[in-house]
Amino acid sequence: MPHAAQHQTLELFAGIGLVLAVASIAGALLKRAVAHGRPNDIIDNLNARVKAWWVMVILIGIAFMFGRAGVMLLFFFASLAALREFITLTYTRRSDNQALATSFYIILPLQYLLVWNEWYGLYSIFIPVYAFLLLPIVSVIAGDTKRFLERNAKVQWGLMVCVYCLSHVPALLTLRIPGYEDRNLLLIAFLVLVVQSSDVFQYIWGKLIGERKVAPDVSPSKTVGGLVGGVASATLLGTALWWITPFTVVEAALLAFLITVMGFFGGLVMSAIKRDRGVKDWGDLIEGHGGMLDRLDSVVFAAPVFFHVTRYWWT
């Protein structure tokens, strides 16, 4: 990493560390002053979330230190954890074993290998076309026709969300943006920070002024106040981060708005699936948050759009 990029990355992480430190102190004070050290569901969950954020930020920081390889590996494992959660909650049969093994042990690593090799022409169609054709073939050889289309469609959907879409985050490293060479890690930082902060802002605004629910049949926690406040705050944050991107201030604002809206709908779509399956969380990997997919649902929907917009207009 060249000197300037390194400097910006350090500043960024120092800023995030400061925000988290404030959150940790505030959480500890709330626990003392409001909960008097006794168990309190909301405050304990808040503190668990802040603690998990520390772990996630430190993991991303370590990945950044190892550069391209670190980020690829990080998202590879995130995809693996997400796909595991998704398939766990999906109806499959004994005869799907081969198709599932193919998804986990061939398609998932191959997608990341293609991204690693910067083979855009193939990684952008590998899962939507080739996995789409291969999986039902593997499945039909097993010979079990019960709920055949449903089973195949769901595994395909899981691969699209957990592997294909998520791999577009590390794919940002493959973009060649004139005047922004060697700084692509910061593009990832921008995407992840804006989308994730939008989730946090929605949570905070929802607790403060959220009353009317956006989609009461889908998610009990998403409110109009949370949505408007969250999207506005995260867009502002994205605008303020224009200096780490190849965008102008206005462009950064527009892109931040675009990815927060995509992120919001991502959360809503994934909530609909959870609700249909009768579960609250995808898993329990991340304390206070739920599973990997609970944390990444918004990133998954924002990443491909952010990738393509940036690729189309800036490279």
Next chain:
Amino acid sequence: MTLPWVEPILASAICGFARAITGARARWQGCAPVAGPRVYYANHASHADFVLVWACLPHDLRERTRPVAGLDYWSKDAIRRFAADRLFRSVLIDRSHAAGKDDPIRRMAAALESGDALIVFPEGTRNTTDARLLPFKSGVYHLAVACPDVEFLPVWIENLSRVMPKGRFFPVPLLCTITIGAPLRLRAHEDKETFVARTRDALLALAPPEA
């Protein structure tokens, strides 16, 4: 022939691998993980069932918990014999019922009397049907009669059959849960049918709703 320190390391490695693939943790609903003679009885749909139950027990309990397994399967070759005898300290029983030769209930009771806990699969064989649970064999009852003071703990293993179905040896990484319910004991004058039905119902009650 093997070195004594190899076995615990190998056993820990197997447990770590099983837990990493499945993300499984034991959920103790209705009793605490305490040592002593107990019978963990579980649904059976995969080769790896007892490994995962065993792997999810706290370390000190694991050392004193022995899976009950079929002699015919586990004595087939040297590797299986080593795994069954030295790693898992299995109680191997002869399912062919060569009458009187080696009473399986007697051997299980002896293990319990020496202070060990057991893992048993009352269905008798791996479930490859679409039914959640096969009918129980009467082994649990006979064991309860032989050891009336011992507690029977239902253990529901969810999803492992999808990770490693019968006939497959390559695990697919899916999340599993191990749910351990409230203990049961043989009641005074309880007959075979009632006890077997009661243990089976207690196990089914731990199963999550079907997809």
